[in-house]
Amino acid sequence: MKQRHHEQFQALPDSQKGIVIIGLLLNAIVTVLLQTTLAVVLVRSARRSWLHRGEGTATAVRAAASPGLVLTAVAVAVHRWLARSAVDAVGSGQARNWLARIDQWIDDQQEREA
Secondary structure (H helix, E strand, C coil): CHHHHHHHHHCCCHHHHHHHHHHHHHHHHHHHHHHHHHHHHHHHHHHHHHHCHHHCHHHHHHHHCCHHHHHHHHHHHHHHHHHHHHHHHHHHCHHHHHHHHHHHHHHHHHHHHC
């Protein structure tokens, strides 16, 4: 599958290759930020749980389950779903249509500026 994606990438025009590279870079940045945030939130939740461990299991769990933990977990799940959808779009060929539309939009913007 990776070989097929590589071949599809190599067949793209240079402008579309640039769009793909920017998308991959943005995905990498978002992934690092989300994973770092998740790690920090998990450590904070574990600390809160540890501090409340003497008050019972239910209290320790409630102390650990913060809104930040829930929001971060949802954000990570949504990001993974979007990334999976993008990979599926590449596999089905739908991504080529998206790239063509983005490429056309860029061309239109350049014409307006000229």
